[in-house]
Amino acid sequence: MPRSCKWGLLVDSAALVRDTIYRSTILLDRQEWNDWLAHCDDNFEYAIRAWSPEINKDVTYLALDRNGLATMVKLLPKHNTDHSPLTRHTSVYTVDVDEAARSAKAISSVVVYQTLLDGINSHIDAGESRLFLVGKYIDTFKLQDDQAKFLSREVRIENRRLDKGSHWPI
């Protein structure tokens, strides 16, 4: 339900959440990591997880807090990496807003394509797009003023075959 903000305008919190998820998708695709982190609360927690029917366990492939992520992306230029760009296709499925708690939870479908650049034999493969990841974003938000800030993001992927993997946040 729309809510009045301090300037007397109507703010639709669910729309704000959706907008934040979509803008973040663009920032992540552009590898503008710090601009993405600017949408994250100081207590932000990030994780990539999957269910592995092979070992019958939930597996955590990466887990970092906001500082950990900031350091990780800062050090990226020091690392050798596969520079094949990732393109995320996000569809927000549900947004549940708790106006009283000024929080929200959203579940989005995310599909990540990798367009090969330098990972294999660039002469042959560069320019080819492959399906890289299939999963969901499970996000929680803090609503403040006219912003929705990420409190947590769980990237819950289906894949356990990850081949070369990636150095980047998904």
Add this chain to the structure above:
Amino acid sequence: MAAKNHRQWLADPALKPSEWVDSRIYSDPEIFEEELEKIFKKSWIPVCHESELPNPYDFRTTSIAREPVIVCRGPDNEVRAFFNVCPHRGMIIERRPSGSFLEGQPSGNPKRMTCMFHAWQYDMRGNCVYISREKEGFQERLCKEDVGLRRLRCEVKFGGFVWVNLEDNPQTSLEDWGAAAFTCLRKTLEAEPLEVFHYHKAIVNANYKLWHDTNCEFYHDFMHYHNRVTGFNDAYFARKNEAFDHGHIVVGTFEVNYEKYEGFDSRAALSFPHLPPNQWYMIDMFPGMNFNLRGSALRCDIVTPLAPDKVMIEFRGLGLKRDTAEERQTRINHHNSIWGPFGRNLHEDLIGVQGQGTTMATGSEPRRILHGRHENQTIHDENGMRHYYQEWGRWMNRSPSKPDLPYAEPVSVAAE
């Protein structure tokens, strides 16, 4: 010498024949088929960890040298391995990666392995216990007792890993095969039960030995920013590269300075039993399995060769079974920040081996791959790879540097 013409490029290097290999061993289909027959069907292969089948009737499926294999835990708690192949019309018996036979299946009863096709049933010892309409179809000519599963040598050892050998009479017992190489970590890995917490796989277009080589040589730490800043000091360069019988290699330990990589912490609080803090041991087992202990987490790589230039690598991470939830999460983070699919090092290693696979695809021009560094058998010495290829040469009876010639022991074995 400056850049070379074709003849110079193909000429033998100015090293001993044991110090380089012909890249055909990484790309030739005939050599590959021979490796499956002569090596993979006759070696002890760790296929999973016992914690993946904790309860009676739990199972896990895998394959060795194209043969589907099932491992299951019997009601007597014994872990046994069989071909996952129905003796009737050859259906794969169990299609799932893991599960429990305690539940019945659409075609069959609880506590049985049931082939879904025509509902033949087997017990956890591999006996056939039910043939549908047995007498009606086979009369007295064939009965259940004639059609048991193909059982395989199977032992749980060296930290709870499940080892399988397709050879009924292996040349070496598993104990003799692995004990010397595992000496450095055996007390640690057998102090208490371990548990798998991580699994993922990679399929890369490269020969399986190229992955094993990467695990055997640490010279490539130049590629890893993390290892350079947390490692490169006198203690690191003094680490011993030790060769053991049967082609195994152990890279000795030193104390890793994890704090030198910004954002990383010491692993000291969660060291594995009987180890000083932040140690790093590596055991590389012929023909391509790897046990890598970094302070708080054990990693195990198992290769499944798929083609001369294609390999599947399964990555596992293990902690102590008794870990609290909080300890476990910390171990997982330690493991994944370096070795996970989104970690700092593994991605780099996989780019490296994929890059080699690209230049050594089947049909590419054979060339010389150098394994000739001598540094007093310390960390950047390439004696580990040289040792591996001697063993490979013996099993294959092919010279690694001239694969069309039979294997001959290097003259100066003592110098190794």
